[in-house]
Amino acid sequence: MGYFWIFFIIIHVSAKGRYSCGPDGKCFCYSNGEMDCSRTMLPLSYICEHIGNITKQNISTLHVENNDIRVIGAKDLERCERLSSLFLSGNNISKTSNYSFSYFEILEVLDISHNNLRVYVEDGEQIPVFPTSLTTLKLNGNFEPNMTENEAYPNLQYLNQLTELYIDGLKNTFFPKSYRSIKTLKQLELSGLNGYCNLPLVTNRTFENLIYLRELNLSSCNITRIHAGAFQKLSMLQILDLSKNMQLGFRCMRNVSFSLQFTDIQNLNYSQVYTTFGIGTQVQKRDFCFLWNTTLRELSVNSNRLRLFETNALLLLPKTLNIVHMEDNKFTFTPYLLQLGCMSNLTKLYTNRQNSAHKPSLYFQQPENIVPKFDPDVEDCPFMKEDFLRNISESIAGCTYFEPNKPIDFKKNFPKVPKQLKEVHMSDSTLHYNVTTIFIDPPNNNLEYIDLSGNILYSWTKPVGPFPKLKYLDLSRNYGIQVTPTATKNLGSVENFQLFQNFLGLILSDVEEGSHIFDSMINLKVLNLSSNIINDLAPNVFSNLSKLEMLDLSVNNIDTWTADVNNLHNLNYLNLRFNAIHNLPDYLRTKLEDNMKRHRRRFKIDLRNNTITCKCEDKDFLQWMVRYKSNMVSFRDYIFEDSTGKRISADVFIAKVKRLDKECRSYTLVIVLSSVALATFLAILIGGIVYRNRWKLRYLIRLSKLRHFGYRNITDEAENTDYLYDAFISYADENSQFVSDNLVPYLENHGAKLCVHGRDFMPGRNVIDNILHAIRNSKKTVAIISDDFVKSNWCMYEFNMARMDNIYSRDGSNCLVVVMYENIPARHMSNEMLAWIQLNTYLEYTTNNEGEQLFWQSLCEAIVN
Incomplete structure (x- = not known):
């Protein structure tokens, strides 16, 4: 019998894909050929010897991070030659033999980051020769900031298959010509977030020899200035990350965008180039001007304290632009909002967390809050001329051009939605409005996803739209107390409506308006009304939602189901968690059963944190619950009580329900109930006598207090x-x-x-x-x-x-x-x-x-x- 359980445990652990292995069973192995010996303090040679002796499984990946390895000898990695990936990060390695990696012929990934290797010393002790099969090499985190020798990037020209290189960024140092021979190098990570990077000045020579590069990460590199030709030689560059260089400033975008004209740039991350508590930023035409001549598709300018755009600046964003991230800024209302339609090919717009508060402690963790100085390296951009901007406006439908120094007629000009825009994310942005009628232009827009959660849209009584293709709408966490049927009449295409954490309980219970709020939303499949202080529901509130599949009414005060479900032919998930439900009506149960048979998929109900009492009057419901207990989400976590109010387990509850037919016919139950009723009657009688004279007692106490202490009005606040x-x-x-x-x-x-x-x-x-x-x-x-x-x-x-x-x-x-x-x-x-x-x-x-x-x-x- 003991062998059976051992066999069962082995099979159970293996099914999860992880099991103990390696020397003394201290490592973990996975079914995908990976062995993890990190933090085991096992000698490297001991681990490799064990791998060499394994015959049943081919170990292709080895993790030995944080094992306190100081030196790698010539034979320490012998018998690990079959590895394709080796991770040696965080080991304090300061010395390796020139022959340490001579055994490897198929090794593709080598992570030797965050050690003490002298990788960056010019003409000094060189790192070992790496296998020429490497495609990914991580050397970052090995630079010593107090190094006195001349700094230099290591010679890796022999790695003719290298595609990804993680390395520390060195001040006033450029990549040598030898890197031109690495034609496969596509991705270079210099980020200070992963190691050390200090590049206060990026010159035209810094990256001129990385001509095959496609991805360049310069985030958190202490950059304060970039020359206008810094990226000009990188004709294949597609992704550039300059984020978290907090003293770079937005004015330097002019130089950055100038050199990007000569690249194949697709994605530019220019986020957090100001400190969190810096002064507000106005984006000027000269900042965006050269972007017009690029192939940029995705732009990120998060956390830059952006307040507004200079009039006509948005016209200079390239036509290729599809995705814009402008989160965590300080935007205010100015005429730039009337030119949103100029971003003709924009499909996704992220503007979450506008005007967010930040922890004051961040002020002391960031660089000095200064306005970056800017000395332009290029002359005025030719695309800034008014004739050119006017021609752009005329070539884009819905793009308004404003003549300089002329007043703007806001009655004739109003915001237009970019025609291709599909997603708008504007959550937690302190929008505080009573929503009235808003006409969305153009009416045949392509909006599919709108997130306005976490704002203060407290009342929505007028129609907004039209939205012919809108599928997802999130108005949760908006302190909303009123939504009317008129407000939702343009939402007929919405399939997922999130309204949780509002105050809609009163309006949803109203027989007149509450019954018709969702009448127009005939395509709705998911409706979330969690946390809305709902006590009961208007009978016809869901009558038109024949396609509804998931309904969330959790965290409310519902004790009795009152809504009609005749037309809910697709409902298969009902969340009633954290309510006061003790019974579900027969017509609701029957509808769920019918839907299950019709669609051949199980319905799910969540009744956790409701109290289910085992009593005769709820016998039909309780027996139904037990019959469909596999349909009840986390059934064994439910709160069950017996008829006396004592908490019982799920197993005891099931047993009691099975005996209900017999117990509900028992005279014993009648006797018990009669005894309880008699005791209750006597208690009420005695309590009534005391209750009848309570005012006389309280009156005497009141007179006594006034006689001894007098009257004194106590208040904590002024009139x-x-x-x-x-x-x-x-x-x-x-x-x-x-x-x-x-x-x-x-x-x-x-x-x-x-x-x-x-x-x-x-x-x-x-x-x-x-x-x-x-x-x-x-x-x-x-x-x-x-x-x-x-x-x-x-x-x-x-x-x-x-x-x-x-x-x-x-x-x-x-x-x-x-x-x-x-x-x-x-x-x-x-x-x-x-x-x-x-x-x-x-x-x-x-x-x-x-x-x-x-x-x-x-x-x-x-x-x-």
Whole structure:
């Protein structure tokens, strides 16, 4: 039996593709021929000897990083000659034999970076001869900044198959002519992010001998200036990375772009060439001018504190440009926005994180915040002439040209979307708007993907569009409280709609508007409404979504499913995690089963973090859950309870559900329930006696406190004279007689100025606007809590808005006064209301003589004083 388990473990580990191997079993081997002996401190010769003895598997890749190898002897790598990749990084290697790599004939990748090799000493001790089969060589991280000898790049001309070279960048040093013989060298990495790089001045000679180069990475190389001909000899260059040279500045783009005219440039990364806290940057025409004459397809200018473009500067971006990254900048509204249509072939635009806040600690980690000096090496660009710019504008549909020194008529000119634009990414950019009607020009645009998440688009009531090809729309994390059917009428082509983390619960429960919000979105397949404070859903809210496949309603307050699902013929994934669900209706369960049979694929439901109680009234649902437990996402992580409220495991739950048919017919259960009912009745009777006299006790305590301590009004904040009202009265219409006959006369007779919705709301204004106006302009909000109050969606909306206003707008000051007009069971209250009542003092209304007198006195003190 023991051999069986050993065999099982070996098979199980092998199935994952990783198993212990190597000397003393300290290494890990993989099914793809890779052996990892990193951090094992095994001698290199010991590892290679073991590899030479392996007959069942061909080891092609060996990792021995961070093994504290100091010296590689002549025979240390003997018997590793079958390797195609060898990684020796981070070993403090300071010496190697000239014959160390003589055994290799098929080695293609050698990483010997971050050691102590004297690679860059001119006429000094040379590194060993590498195998001529190498295609990738990593020598970066071997330079010593305090080296006193003359610095030089190593002679690698014999590596006639080398395509990728990682090496440290040396100050005032150019690559020698010997590199011209390496015709296969396509990629050169000098980045200071991977090793050492210090190139304050890039001259015309620095790279002139790398004529076959296609990729050049100069990121984080402390560059402060680049000569205009620095890249002119690199005719095959396609990718250039100059990012994270924080003292380079945008003015140097003029010299960079000048030399790129003579290359095959496709991708230019010019991000973070300013310090994070530098002054704002205006992109001028002279900066972009020579780009017009390049083949550039992708441009990155992230984190440059860009604020605006000089008028007509966008006309100078090359026609070949497809992708632009302008993230983490400081853009403001100026006429350049009216010229976006000039980027005629732009397909993807990334402008996320505009106006982002940065950690102040970054200021001390970056170079001195200075304005880079610029001494131009070239004369004025010929493409900047007004006639040339005017001709560009006329050749591109939707590209507006503005005459110099003439006022711009914004009524006749408005932004145009580049015709080929497919993706717009503008998340977390502090856009703070109430969205009104926006016409997208041209109407036959090609937009397919729009991400506006993480902004403050708090209300969207008017149509935006048209979007004939839009598939993905993200409006999540926008503090949105209102979306109307009119707003979504141009979104008929959208298939994926992300609306999570908003405040749409009230509007989605509204029978009139909530039932029609998604009516126009007939092609919707994925809808995310997570974290929207949803208590219930309008019955017909999903009626038109016949193609809907995935619906996410997680992290809400839903306890009962109320939406119609008759037309949800494709629904196969339903996320109800973090709600108060204890049962799903039969019609929803039947629809999911029908969809599974129709499409021959399993439906999935996520009910984690809901409490599932094993009780008779939910027997059908519980048995359905057990029958389809494989369809329940992470079923064993669900919260299960027995009928007494005790937490039970998934296995116990399954066993109890299987016995439900019998137990639900048992007289024992009836006896237990009767005993519980009797005990509950006695508890209520005793509690009622105490409750009946509670006001007398509280009244005596109140009189005692006043007699011994007197009255003193304590407040932490000064009187705010900016409020229009002392209090806004929130109540259900069923309690209007109490409010109008008792509460309002009493408070107003004692000097309070009140706002009452039936009397003081402005006619013709949106109800939501009236509510928010009343709360924000009242010193206090008085909520008359009754059974009718908690059943009213509008009343609960007023309560929640007042609660949010209390937390976020008034620094947690006590501006919400709760009056318990009736005794309401806790199960009728929302989670938010229960939490508020548990943490804050409230007033209880009573008709008891002493209690009523105390109530009116306390309420008046809470509002007027």
